[in-house]
Amino acid sequence: MVDTVVFILAAAICLTGALGVILARNPVHSALMLVMTLFGIAVQFVALEAHFLAAVQVIVYAGAIVVLFLFVIMLLGVDRAQNLELSVLPVQKWAALVFAAGSLAILALLVMVVKEPVTGAEAIGGSATGDENVRLLARSLFSDYVYAFELTSLLLVIAVIGAVVLARKPKNVVGVAPEPGNEA
Amino acid sequence: MEALLAFSRPALDWHALAPELTLLAFGTLITVVDIIWDDRSKQAMPTLAGIGLLATLLPVITLALDGTDRTMFGGAYVIDDFSLVLKALFLISGYVVILMSVDYIRDGDYYENEYYTLMLTSLLGMVMMSSSRDLISVFVALELLSIPAYMLAAWRKGGARSNEAGLKYYLMGVFASAVMLYGMSLVYGLAGSTAFGAIAEELGSLDSSPVAILGILFILIGFAFKVSAVPFHTWAPDTYEGAPTPVTAFLAVASKTAGMVALIQLVFVAFAGRDDVVQPFFWLIAALTMTIGNLIALRQTNIVRLLAYSGVAQGGFMLVPFAVAADAPARAVEAVVIYMAIYAFMNLGAFTVVLAVARKTRSGEIDSYGGLFQYAPGLAVAMTIFLAALAGIPPAGGWFAKFGLFRALLDAGGGWAAGLGVVVAVNTVIAFAYYARILGQMWFQPAPDGDERPVVMTGSLKAALAMTIIATMAFGILPGLVGHFGEVSVLSALGG
Numbered sequence: 223m224v225d226t227v228v229f230i231l232a233a234a235i236c237l238t239g240a241l242g243v244i245l246a247r248n249p250v251h252s253a254l255m256l257v258m259t260l261f262g263i264a265v266q267f268v269a270l271e272a273h274f275l276a277a278v279q280v281i282v283y284a285g286a287i288v289v290l291f292l293f294v295i296m297l298l299g300v301d302r303a304q305n306l307e308l309s310v311l312p313v314q315k316w317a318a319l320v321f322a323a324g325s326l327a328i329l330a331l332l333v334m335v336v337k338e339p340v341t342g343a344e345a346i347g348g349s350a351t352g353d354e355n356v357r358l359l360a361r362s363l364f365s366d367y368v369y370a371f372e373l374t375s376l377l378l379v380i381a382v383i384g385a386v387v388l389a390r391k392p393k394n395v396v397g398v399a400p401e402p403g404n405e406a
Numbered sequence: 407m408e409a410l411l412a413f414s415r416p417a418l419d420w421h422a423l424a425p426e427l428t429l430l431a432f433g434t435l436i437t438v439v440d441i442i443w444d445d446r447s448k449q450a451m452p453t454l455a456g457i458g459l460l461a462t463l464l465p466v467i468t469l470a471l472d473g474t475d476r477t478m479f480g481g482a483y484v485i486d487d488f489s490l491v492l493k494a495l496f497l498i499s500g501y502v503v504i505l506m507s508v509d510y511i512r513d514g515d516y517y518e519n520e521y522y523t524l525m526l527t528s529l530l531g532m533v534m535m536s537s538s539r540d541l542i543s544v545f546v547a548l549e550l551l552s553i554p555a556y557m558l559a560a561w562r563k564g565g566a567r568s569n570e571a572g573l574k575y576y577l578m579g580v581f582a583s584a585v586m587l588y589g590m591s592l593v594y595g596l597a598g599s600t601a602f603g604a605i606a607e608e609l610g611s612l613d614s615s616p617v618a619i620l621g622i623l624f625i626l627i628g629f630a631f632k633v634s635a636v637p638f639h640t641w642a643p644d645t646y647e648g649a650p651t652p653v654t655a656f657l658a659v660a661s662k663t664a665g666m667v668a669l670i671q672l673v674f675v676a677f678a679g680r681d682d683v684v685q686p687f688f689w690l691i692a693a694l695t696m697t698i699g700n701l702i703a704l705r706q707t708n709i710v711r712l713l714a715y716s717g718v719a720q721g722g723f724m725l726v727p728f729a730v731a732a733d734a735p736a737r738a739v740e741a742v743v744i745y746m747a748i749y750a751f752m753n754l755g756a757f758t759v760v761l762a763v764a765r766k767t768r769s770g771e772i773d774s775y776g777g778l779f780q781y782a783p784g785l786a787v788a789m790t791i792f793l794a795a796l797a798g799i800p801p802a803g804g805w806f807a808k809f810g811l812f813r814a815l816l817d818a819g820g821g822w823a824a825g826l827g828v829v830v831a832v833n834t835v836i837a838f839a840y841y842a843r844i845l846g847q848m849w850f851q852p853a854p855d856g857d858e859r860p861v862v863m864t865g866s867l868k869a870a871l872a873m874t875i876i877a878t879m880a881f882g883i884l885p886g887l888v889g890h891f892g893e894v895s896v897l898s899a900l901g902g
Contacts, residue, residue: 328620335616365416366480369423370546373534376430377550380527383437384557387520388572 228269236262253291260284274355422476422485424465425493425533432458433526440519447519452508452866455522459501459529466493481601482540491743492536492667498873499660499750500529505870506758507652509765514562514650521561524554525656532664539675541590541600544668545583548632551664552579555657559649571648575657578631578641586628592621593676602676610679622683625672632665635725636695639718646714651764654710655757658717659750666724666746673731674739681732688728689826695722696833703840709760710770712840713753716796719837720749726811729826730818737817741810748807748881752795755874758867759789766861772844777853782861786848788871793841795878798834803881808834 235258242255260283267276363371420427436454439447469476469490476485504525511521531551538544556579560572594600596618597608612618627638634642646654677684699719706712724745727738760770762785767774779786795802811830815823863871 332617332620361413365414366482367542368416369479369483370540370543373426373530373546373550376527376530377546377553380524380550381553383520384524384554387518388557388560388563 225269228265232262232265232269234262235259235265249295250292253288253295256291257284257288260288272355274359416479419476419478419485421465421469421472422478422483424469425462425497426530428462428465429458429526429530429533432461433523433530436519436523436526440523448512451519451522452504452511455504455526456501458526459497459504462533463494463497466490466497470494479540479543481603482543483537484539485537488670488739488743489536492663492746493533495663495747495750496529496532496536496660499663499754500525500532500656502751502754502758502870502873503652503656503660505866505873506655506754506761508866509864510650510652510761518561521558524558528552528554528558528656529660532660532667535664536667538668539602539671541594541602541605541676544671545587545590548586548664548668549583551661552583552632555653555661558653559645559657561650561653565648567648568650569648571645574641575645575649582628582631582638585624585631589621589624589626589628592617593625596621602671605676606678609677618680619683622677622680623687626669626684626687629665629669629672630691633662633669633721633725634718635691635721636698636718639695639699642718643711643714646717647708647710647770651710651757651761654714655754655761658714658757659753662717662721663746663750666721666742669725669728670739670742673728674735678732678735684731685729685733685822688725688731689822692722692725692729693826693829695719695725696829697722697836700833700836700840704836706840707772708770709772709775709844712772712844713756713760716837716840717753719833720753720796722833723808723811723830724749726826726830727814730814730823733818733820733823734814737810737814741807741814744810745807748795748803748878751874751877751881752792752802752804755788755871755878756792756796758870758874759785759792762861762863762867762871766859772847773854775844775847776851777858778848781853781858785861785863788875789848790845791875791878793845795882797838797841801879801882803878806881806885809885 239255239258239260239262242258243252246252246255260279264276264279264284267273267279432454435458436451439450439454469485470487477483504522507521507525528551531547531549531554534550535544535547538547556572556576559575560568562568593605593609596612596615597605599605599608609618609622631638631641646658649657673684673688696719699715699717699722703712703715703719706715724742727741727745731738763775763778763782764770778789791802795804798804798808808830812827815827815830
């Protein structure tokens with residue numbers, strides 16, 4: 223009973239946030255509404271007893287990533303409603319509608335077909351309750367997945383190196399005049 | 407419970423991990439040298455990267471000589487003949503690409519030492535991919551090879567086209583990754599494990615579950631983006647044309663091969679019991695990819711775009727054996743591996759010629775190839791060999807690759823396989839038309855501006871050309887050579 227109530231409340235929070243993201247005219251408001259969606263998902267994780275994921279969801283997504291969004295939005299100076307009509311081909315709108323409806327149909331179909339856990343198989347770390355979450359995750363990460371885990375760290379380093387190289391101005395080019403209209 | 411949670415150190419087989427670790431060490435070394443000596447290290451970088459690749463080949467060879475199959479991390483990482491053959495292929499392709507890059511990158515106004523770091527990292531992802539038998543390893547390997555490639559495609563920072571190339575590749579790539587991850591989450595939900603062996607068991611027992619079908623399709627579609635199969639190919643021509651030419655060669659050969667390797671492992675190991683989904687999917691995708699790639703290639707006037715679309719079509723040929731994956735599994739794996747090996751050399755060769763000619767003409771238009779035979783007969787002959795190989799004319803290598811396809815289809819037998827055989831045959835003929843157009847331009851037309859100064863060839867370009875010509879001809883004249891690799895390359899370990 224409590225589970226159902228929590229689920230419905232959290233789902234309502236998620237959906238409200240998601241609608242807010244696409245309906246808000248101001249990008250800053252969209253980003254803030256995203257926090258609401260992510261928070262609702264964190265509640266769902268808690269209800270599933272995935273406490274670690276819930277914490278990560280709040281810290282990483284609601285915290286770091288949305289802050290990053292806000293930074294970018296404000297640095298680029300697009301923190302006001304924009305006229306999006308200019309760049310959209312009329313066909314694109316219809317195609318988007320068709321694909322969105324199709325995705326929705328597939329998801330609805332899935333929900334109708336899958337009424338119960340399909341296999342009943344347990345997660346790879348075994349069943350977990352409460353505090354053991356973190357330990358199970360850690361054990362998986364540092365045993366079966368240690369190789370992929372370590373190489374992911376390399377991936378992050380490479381992403382930073384590449385991003386810096388691409389964003390940096392070549393050092394032998396001096397006094398590049400800003401393109402007209404870009405100064406502000 | 408405490409006993410269950412007690413941590414046991416995973417068994418590490420350092421010999422098996424040596425190729426990846428060597429690559430990693432050289433990638434790091436290049437970065438550190440760059441930081442310390444900066445511009446003074448400019449000349450040494452390509453050499454260092456080349457040495458790194460050759461050094462990585464050593465453990466691959468010793469592992470091959472040792473010959474035992476090794477499994478680690480609960481079956482997530484496997485060293486067998488299949489993975490070793492492909493590791494070697496990636497490393498050699500990477501070496502040729504580095505030979506191609508030396509002058510291009512040095513002469514460009516966008517020189518950065520990080521180019522080689524990113525190239526080695528991307529190769530590390532590919533080398534890892536060929537050993538991965540687990541969803542998470544495959545995904546990490548895929549990102550490790552893709553993310554440096556996105557940035558390499560945008561390497562000519564000043565050029566709008568290069569920026570477009572990088573951005574398009576990146577956006578389509580992450581979109582494909584998202585679709586694939588969704589599929590992986592569905593498959594993991596069903597199987598309760600990320601290991602391919604466990605997935606195969608679980609999926610094989612669920613006959614009509616729509617979730618399983620959706621999961622499999624999403625994963626396959628994700629990789630279809632990576633190998634630029636129609637209708638998921640739209641990024642490829644713009645990216646290939648805009649990216650620096652050596653990077654284009656790298657994407658067209660190494661990156662595509664890596665996607666194929668992942669598909670082989672998924673289709674022949676993880677989805678082994680699901681030919682009801684896999685075979686029709688690949689039948690359709692292969693037929694579409696070959697036909698549409700070839701038809702659009704007919705209309706191209708820029709040689710890089712033409713090679714891009716021809717690459718799309720060649721990818722379609724490589725997808726053909728997947729359509730008979732369950733009917734003739736051993737032959738099908740063999741056909742794909744052989745096709746990948748031959749395609750790597752003939753396509754890298756063609757790009758090397760394009761690169762060499764562009765050093766003089768500064769143009770990628772097919773019209774600018776007029777008179778090539780008069781002022782650079784060597785390059786014209788080399789290009790003829792590569793185009794003949796791509797078209798499948800003996801004695802150049804390509805015929806044996808196509809022969810492998812037909813052999814797999816014949817082994818499978820049946821109406822559907824025969825139908826696909828007809829599509830392959832028709833497409834081979836269509837491909838003749840546009841390859842012949844370049845040949846005609848090179849051999850019979852005069853140089854467009856009457857400029858008949860010879861093309862200046864550098865040592866590294868000559869070396870790249872020599873390697874690719876020798877490999878292409880060797881595969882054509884001595885098909886047993888590559889046939890041998892194909893035979894040993896049947897997947898052995900099913901993930902523990």
